[in-house]
Amino acid sequence: MPKVLISDKMSPKAAEIFRARGIEVDEITGKTPEELKAIIGDYDGLAIRSSTKVTKEILEAATNLKVIGRAGIGVDNVDIPAASAKGVVVMNTPFGNSITTAEHAIAMMFALARQIPEADASTQAGKWEKSKFMGVEVTGKTLGLIGAGNIGSIVASRALGLKMKVVAYDPFLTPERAIEMGVEKVDLDTLLARADFITLHTPLTDQTRNILSAENLAKTRKGVRIINCARGGLVDEDALKQGLDSGHIAGAALDVFKTEPAKESPLFGTPNFISTPHLGASTSEAQVNVAIQVAEQLSDYLLSGGVTNALNMPSLSAEEAPRLKPYMALAEKLGSLVGQLAHGALDSIAIEVEGAAAELNQKPITGAVLAGLMKRYSDTVNMVNAPFLAKERGLDVREVRHEREGDYHTLVRVTVSTDAGERSVAGTLFGDAKPRLVELFGIKVEADLAGDMLYIVNEDAPGFIGRLGTTLGEAGINIGTFHLGRRESGGEAILLLSVDHEVTSDLIARIRTLPGVRTAMGLGF
Ligand SMILES: NC(=O)C1=CN([C@@H]2O[C@H](COP(=O)(O)OP(=O)(O)OC[C@H]3O[C@@H](n4cnc5c(N)ncnc54)[C@H](O)[C@@H]3O)[C@@H](O)[C@H]2O)C=CC1
Numbered sequence: 001m002p003k004v005l006i007s008d009k010m011s012p013k014a015a016e017i018f019r020a021r022g023i024e025v026d027e028i029t030g031k032t033p034e035e036l037k038a039i040i041g042d043y044d045g046l047a048i049r050s051s052t053k054v055t056k057e058i059l060e061a062a063t064n065l066k067v068i069g070r071a072g073i074g075v076d077n078v079d080i081p082a083a084s085a086k087g088v089v090v091m092n093t094p095f096g097n098s099i100t101t102a103e104h105a106i107a108m109m110f111a112l113a114r115q116i117p118e119a120d121a122s123t124q125a126g127k128w129e130k131s132k133f134m135g136v137e138v139t140g141k142t143l144g145l146i147g148a149g150n151i152g153s154i155v156a157s158r159a160l161g162l163k164m165k166v167v168a169y170d171p172f173l174t175p176e177r178a179i180e181m182g183v184e185k186v187d188l189d190t191l192l193a194r195a196d197f198i199t200l201h202t203p204l205t206d207q208t209r210n211i212l213s214a215e216n217l218a219k220t221r222k223g224v225r226i227i228n229c230a231r232g233g234l235v236d237e238d239a240l241k242q243g244l245d246s247g248h249i250a251g252a253a254l255d256v257f258k259t260e261p262a263k264e265s266p267l268f269g270t271p272n273f274i275s276t277p278h279l280g281a282s283t284s285e286a287q288v289n290v291a292i293q294v295a296e297q298l299s300d301y302l303l304s305g306g307v308t309n310a311l312n313m314p315s316l317s318a319e320e321a322p323r324l325k326p327y328m329a330l331a332e333k334l335g336s337l338v339g340q341l342a343h344g345a346l347d348s349i350a351i352e353v354e355g356a357a358a359e360l361n362q363k364p365i366t367g368a369v370l371a372g373l374m375k376r377y378s379d380t381v382n383m384v385n386a387p388f389l390a391k392e393r394g395l396d397v398r399e400v401r402h403e404r405e406g407d408y409h410t411l412v413r414v415t416v417s418t419d420a421g422e423r424s425v426a427g428t429l430f431g432d433a434k435p436r437l438v439e440l441f442g443i444k445v446e447a448d449l450a451g452d453m454l455y456i457v458n459e460d461a462p463g464f465i466g467r468l469g470t471t472l473g474e475a476g477i478n479i480g481t482f483h484l485g486r487r488e489s490g491g492e493a494i495l496l497l498s499v500d501h502e503v504t505s506d507l508i509a510r511i512r513t514l515p516g517v518r519t520a521m522g523l524g525f
């Protein structure tokens with residue numbers, strides 16, 4: 001039974017779902033990195049929010065971990081390259097808290113426009129400072145949206161409903177989508193120059209880090225109000241403080257900080273500065289949404305291989321997963337076979353699917369072929385990290401789809417190019433589930449690829465099989481299955497034998513001395 005750890009505070013719905021789906025679950029929150037490292041090795045899945053930092057060190061200790069699920073959007077607390085390299089799938093729940101976070105940004109905008117937190121504190125202190133708090137209307141004002149994705153577009157729609165004008169800076173926003181959203185697409189400098197309110201909704205990346213730098217803040221209009229409910233690090237906090245102190249910036253609202261938890265900051269106590277402790281996603285609705293989604297996604301992956309919202313591998317629905325399972329087994333075997341048989345430095349690989357296989361999602365098949373192929377380079381390779389490993393090695397991967405059926409109703413063919421030439425193998429599924437090799441280097445052969453095998457290329461001549469049988473018998477090797485293929489009578493023949501014992505180098509050396517043998521090697525599946 002798979003085991004999942006919930007390491008951040010999450011709606012009880014998550015644990016309920018795991019248990020209902022037959023997954024053992026522990027809820028252990030508030031652990032230090034050292035404490036987490038000590039226990040993570042027990043778990044197949046990890047469900048987190050933003051407090052748990054899944055670093056390379058944690059991943060190194062996570063010897064059984066297969067999947068990490070972020071109940072939320074931002075995954076900057078997960079070392080995704082390290083997870084990918086380890087073959088751990090990383091998923092998020094990209095929509096469950098978007099409305100809630102957009103509403104928080106709008107709430108912050110109103111709080112700034114009417115100085116609600118300060119007016120509240122003053123009133124409750126018995127001051128009744130009616131003339132001190134003069135607000136501004138948002139109607140007719142320009143909202144500058146930096147990042148027009150899921151949350152940004154919800155913020156835009158709410159702002160348009162409030163009769164604001166919305167200008168958006170997002171390099172990936174198409175003109176058509178901008179029209180559909182009812183916003184004006186502008187460049188960053190134009191946004192900075194025109195916006196009365198600026199709200200940030202981008203992930204933290206190398207391109208967005210410090211996007212509101214001192215230099216960019218200086219380009220804003222006097223009296224601008226700034227809201228960040230996305231990620232700390234998007235705004236230069238020192239420059240923001242200076243802008244507030246000088247009066248150039250009329251107000252700033254931060255839900256997120258460069259360092260969290262932000263227990264101290266030069267901004268604290270600054271007039272017209274308001275903050276919340278990363279509450280963007282904190283509504284009961286959003287927390288139930290993300291808890292349900294993360295638990296369903298992790299369960300699907302652990303129980304059936306279904307992949308939804310993964311950031312480091314292609315999606316695969318829970319319905320598709322069982323159909324693809326035998327193909328992945330076939331693909332992995334073909335990748336492994338071609339990896340064991342190919343000589344020289346790998347240059348490129350083509351993965352072709354034909355007939356029924358062409359109706360399926362090809363990415364998982366490709367991942368499985370690459371995992372089989374890369375097994376000879378790494379013990380920890382799987383279909384998640386194999387594409388990354390292949391890329392790292394500069395391997396050119398090509399996917400080809402032929403809808404027509406050939407000799408078989410379904411076929412997967414793998415062709416590798418090395419500096420020694422091209423090698424191709426192909427396999428099918430018998431009875432829709434049994435992987436079977438049907439072609440090896442252009443020669444038709446039918447074989448199961450399982451356990452220890454002997455691969456021999458010889459001249460097709462009478463007496464050879466007898467001599468081989470004697471050699472194997474003398475070595476105490478029992479033959480399980482025997483498969484023969486040849487180009488033409490008297491030409492080159494290929495023998496694939498499954499044997500009950502590991503094929504030693506001594507045995508290979510003896511087989512190579514038999515007359516007519518061109519190649520002999522052991523294979524393992
Ligand atoms: N405060 C909180 O509790 C929460 C914060 N967030 C944060 O909000 C961020 C946005 O979430 P979504 O809208 O769902 O993500 P999304 O991926 O749908 O949208 C992000 C947008 O940023 C744009 N973008 C990327 N690089 C950019 C750049 N250099 N300049 C301008 N735009 C750029 C993208 O094109 C995309 O349209 C998340 O990455 C997360 O960090 C999300 C949920 C809760």
Ligand SMILES: O=C(O)CCC(=O)C(=O)O
Nearest residue numbers: 049050071072073074281
């Ligand atoms: O889980 C949370 O409270 C934070 C949410 C968040 O920042 C996100 O989803 O990116």
